Amino acid sequence: MRWEPGSRSRLQEAALALYGERGFENTTVAEIAERAGVTERTFFRHFTDKREVLFWGAGALQELLVDAVAGAPDSAAPIDAVAAALAAAAALFEQRREGSMLRQDIITANTELRERELIKLAALASGLADALRRRGVEDPAASLTGEAAIAVFKVAFERWVDTTNRLTLTQLIRDSFDELKAVTAATSPPAH
């Protein structure tokens, strides 16, 4: 089997371009392979199917987030540990805004892909909650912090890929954490 350097990233680029041009549904693996200048067999060495091209990074993202939570100082509050994890993830995304925008457009245009994205985000929330539990955080604080972090990430990411946006993802994540804190604190005292 011949080693084809960069074939994974060439396949990804080709797939994103084709999904953008003719839609995800109307693109075949054969066309992606052809555009990338590799065989279909090479495609299937890297990806299970054409959907996976859009989601294969989710595992690495989950690992990065979980490692960052595990590596936060013992003194860090749960929300600080997840904020540090999101900041680490944001740093990786910053260089890829154009690709992220294209990917987002493709996902938004297709119900099945939107659903897949939601499922990946839910898995990230669970992964963060598990990582917090391993730090000794109890429930429901662990689950709520995991869910809150992913809510912040989702909202910040959507703002970041908006064509009119000029802020960094790092800044938008920080803003969204501040905003979540503000909206949560704005409640009147419950009538217990």
Added chain:
Amino acid sequence: MRWEPGSRSRLQEAALALYGERGFENTTVAEIAERAGVTERTFFRHFTDKREVLFWGAGALQELLVDAVAGAPDSAAPIDAVAAALAAAAALFEQRREGSMLRQDIITANTELRERELIKLAALASGLADALRRRGVEDPAASLTGEAAIAVFKVAFERWVDTTNRLTLTQLIRDSFDELKAVTAATSPPAH
């Protein structure tokens, strides 16, 4: 066409019982109809497929939440408006804990159903955010409040259907809001 009073609830009961006994995958519409004492045709007058039996209430829930947000006093903070909406929903669920527990077990046991549940929850978060926007709440506050509310609901609901739980859903939702507020506030001041 003969009017069959209560056939919808009989079908639901029969479906839940069968899904619990033999698994969602191994139950057919014919078996559900037979157990409920109606024809398959009656089943399809009420539900599109056997999955919909588990999710048909989602539309009504969404409507109830959205109406409650719209009906909150003008002076209510966004988080108070969604908390009032969840309290209204909780009141409806309280009488159906056994059915909710059975439904939850069925959903947890099946990947496709778990995914469907996540998608319905995401739609509820969007619906709440839209309702807040109609009250003049701006983004990202509207999106974050919608997401936070559904995070609270999800975590509270999971605790409520736990066999060891003795608290009401209303109480668990209130606790989860308090807990979310506490974890969010626990952050150290950001180094701007």
